[in-house]
Amino acid sequence: MKRSLLVLLLIGLVGCGSTPTTNDETKNWSAQKIYAEAKDMLNSGSYDKSIKLFETLEARYPYGRYAQQAQLEVAYAYYKDNEPVSAVAACDRFIKLHPNHPNVDYAYYLKGLANFTEDQSLFARIADQDMTERDPRSANSSFESFRELSTRFPNSKYTPDAIARMKYLVDALAWHEVHVAQYYYKRGAYIAAVNRAQYALVHYPQAPANELGLAIMVRAYDAMGTNDLRDDALRVLQKNFPASKYVNGNFDRKKPWWRFWEL
Known part of the structure; x- marks a missing residue:
């Protein structure tokens, strides 16, 4: 008897769980109405609700002009809702489906912005995190999106801001490499320190971070006893950063002043 009651109870629960929802107020809405409501939600800051409506619109009316716009709007809604991964995925999908769309720029x-926003956590807390634990992929992805925008759409209204952000990203990526070099130098990993400083010098030649990077190379080469390479790095530092605090003083091989740099 008890077993029979248990079976009936389970069947009842399954039945309740499978009952379709009937109170979807959007079921008779046109594509235009769903889009308008979704935009209102987006503009009012109700991002999660706007996302649901945009996705409902695309699912219900997949071939209309509102569906294309919804795909782009939902990317923006994810971006505003601090969901950069979803925003990037939505942008990639739009670009793949509509490579010649008037608004593909x-x-x-937006893809660059989403990665740029995610990147802020990478570079905004330099003092709070071990530099070697950071992953600069978001910054690189952001740079590539902005680069492709500025290359393919030089006259786009978004290109000037993209170029400005690219400059920031180059500087930030260079600082990332140099701070990793500094981390290695302080732990006596001199070859690793030189390699990271050289990477920044080669890939981001105009970045201000290279002043410190070259200073680290001089110190690391000196610590390894490779004097020729040390002197070469020092000459490059003096030539490119003549007013640097690292080149103030007289060069004295018997008592090298760079050993007193605070790195």
Whole structure:
């Protein structure tokens, strides 16, 4: 008897769980109405609700002009809702489906912005995190999106801001490499320190971080006893950063002043 009651109870629960929802107020809405409501939600800051409506619109009316716009709007909604991974995925999808769309330049720009926003956690807390634990992939992805935008759409209204952000990203990526070099130097890993400083010098030649990078190379080469390479790095430092605090003083091989740099 008890077993029979248990079976009936389980069947009842399964039945309740499988009952379809009937109170979807959007079921009779046109594509235009769903889009308008989704935009209102987006503009009012109700991002999660706007995302649901945009996705409902695309699922219900997949071939209309509102569906294309919804794909782009949902990317922006994810971006505003601090969901950069979803925003990037939505941008990639739009670019793949509509490579010749009049607003595809905005998709590239928004993709760059989403990665740029995610990147802020990478570079904004330099003192709070071990530099070697950071992953600069978001910064690189952001740079590539902005680069593709500025290359493919030089006259886009989004390109000037993209170029400005690219400059920031180059500087930030260079600082990332140099701080990793500094981390290695302080732990006596001199070859690793030189390699990371050289990477920044080669890939980001105009970055201000290279002043410190070259100073680290001089110190690391000196610590390894490779004097020729040390002197070469010192000459490059003096030539490119003549006013640097690292080149103030007289060069004295018997008592090298760079050993007193605070790195």
